[in-house]
Amino acid sequence: MAHDDDKHQQAGRLLQSFFQGRITRREFLTRASALGLAAAYPGLFTARARAAGGNLMDSADVAPYESPITPERAKFLKDKPYKGTTINMMVIKSTVGDAVKHHGPHWEEETGGKVNIAEVPISTLHQQIFTDLSTGLGRYDIYQTGAWFYGDYFVPDEPYIIPVEDFLKDPKFPYWDPDEMMPAIRNLYTWNNTLYGVLFDADAQVLYYRKDVLNDSGNQKKFKDKMGYDLPAPPKTMKEFHDVADFFTGWDWNGDGENDWGLALHAKVNEQGFFHFLTLAAPYVISKDNNSFWFDPDTMKPLITSEGHLRALKDYVKFIDNGPREMLSWTLGQGWNLFLAGKSVLEPTWGDLPTLAQDEKNSKVKGLVGAAPIPGTTESYDPIEGKWRKYDMNLVGNVNGGSWHGVISRLSKNQEAAYDFLAFMANRKNEFFDVTHGWTGVQPGVKYAFLKPKGTATLEQYKEQGWNPGDVKEFTNAYYDNLVNPIQETYLRIPGAAEYWHEIDVRVSAVLAGQKDAKQALQEISDAWEKITDRYGRDQQKALYRASIGLTS
């Protein structure tokens, strides 16, 4: 055990050193392979593909929206290379889709091309993409994809989407460097060690809390009197998390004359509420000794009925009493609104929350937002070995969410122009703009978005965009710590992932609503998963699942 502990600590330190620029990539690769990291981070080991080298310019007159830029790109743009070319892109009707719409006219201005953007609600996005592809219609050149759609792109013998590595080698396209992506995020853009996605969004969930409320001496005294220990700011274990949520539920701690809440969630079915459960359940099952959350990699039998999952669900259900019951019918934005209105102390969610908090027209909490990785457990169940293991602290990172980004259709007749537009948005100037503006919904997943010394960004850069310095430090540091945690919850990317997750979505919702017992719900999920696996083919699913968790055969 001691040996494994060492190995994990070394891996964590190694990743941090790499992303803080203290060691070179070559050095990192050599030391990582000695530690056996290769399997866990296959995306890092794809061929280095950037063409620019050190030949970059800060700006060019022909490209007012790109920085840095290669001389070849500047020359290429002089002739408006995509004049007369129209590309069609399907995006999610959401903030990340709005970000694409923002960049479209800028790309058109630089290249002479035209981009048509079709917005589709999240509930039908997967269906619309795969209808377009499987029927051979190919009406779209680019799809803004959720990372969990990946498996479905690779069901046919010839995948539905094309790799982008050849484009990366050509300096006429807008400059962006996949090596700047955090490994946990880059994995989601990669399939079988080949990069298919172009940098855009990088989702992960961390815990946001009200710094002022948890650090208030009056609240601290009341909490200690009631719970018998100091009010943790932030909560670090699931027990503390529940205690804090319970303590702040049902009384007027913000002095507005109305009772307030301990926690905000959103849990409407067919939305994204199930990610809350996936995130909060992780430390009950995932640990340095086990990375199997979904299936037994040898048999492809579901693990969802394990004691760890059961305890996770039973604990998760308790949270429903810490917020308005309406949370069961809330979509994502409605969950955020409770926190932004200053009526909830805690919210485990995506990075949109602190960015939206900066907009004082809709937020009462600017400057008051604390952030921390999702609380851990002191006990985690290994469903393969069938036993609980104790830890001082078992913290698990996650990349839960869509990490929405563009992929190029195999059926596209304008693949170069399509890639050009995606790379344009991935260019540092545009990516940093997106990350620092809440309305874009784009989360940080590149080195230059994190504050020094963890990354290369400066506080000034964020302050220029209207950020409160305290909020941005809390947010980016917690996000970074979550992403470099060597213990990560595995992300389900096999074919049918949307269907597997739908079963979790509706069954967990039924438990939250008190319509089903937790054990029964998990058994129903397991039964449904078995049918899905059989339909797709157990052997194929097993092979893809094993690959997705870093098992080679």
Next chain:
Amino acid sequence: MPGTKDRWFKFLLLMPAVLWVLAFTVYPLVAAVRYSFSSYVMGRGIVGWVGVDNFTNVLTSADFWHSVLITLIYTVVAVGLEVIIGVALAWVIHLNMPGHKVFRAIITAPLFTMGVAVGYLGVTLFSSNGGLYAHLLAQIGIEVPWLSTATGGLSAAILLDVWRWTSFIFLITLAGLGGISEELYEAALLDTRNQWTVFRYVAMPLLKPVVSIALLLRLVECFKTFGLPYALTSGGPGTSTQLFSTMDYLTTIQFFDFGKGSAMGVTFLVLVSVVIVIFFRQMRRQIE
């Protein structure tokens, strides 16, 4: 041979309709039956034949039967209320109450709305966080967690459906009332001097064929309802407000399980056909 020419001309005129039915009714039905005996994987198409496995799967699925039950409750309650309210309103307007022209225009407006839009509107109207309907109903003591419980969600969907479709029954009934001779009303009113009695014993029997057709059309439409309840609750919490149409949509269109989805569709078609046949028989008996 003018006879032969005539015959060909008739065939020619019929051809578009026949082709339409073949393409958009017969072919999809045959394809659905074919899919229902197959295993289908998106991206690969039919990957094998599974006999009656899909049907066994459907018939033993608690979720399927739950969705059928929810659909029945939704249909019976919503259409029942629409008929009662629609006929009552039509009678009131028919009596030429003051302001009836304005009222007639207003009451038909919901008919021109889209189900999905009404569903999304319902989310704000029934929200316990300041939703207009939730607030007004709370003023008269009806405090329901509308969208976070099965009963609340289904009730909200039914109320919105009633709001939207009552005008359909209203319009048809009003037209039916207009077709009944004024002399009949006048004679009955002279005899009874009671509008309720005239309605009960004169108007209603004569309206039966018209209302039956309206009822049948609404039943068929309501069994297929999708947009409004889906936009309002997405079938949740859990699957508690999941109508058959929602379940079939998710299975077939969202997750591309054409095999199981088609088996569900065929099974539901049989169930609904039984209901409609019984309804027709009853209706014929009543009218005869």
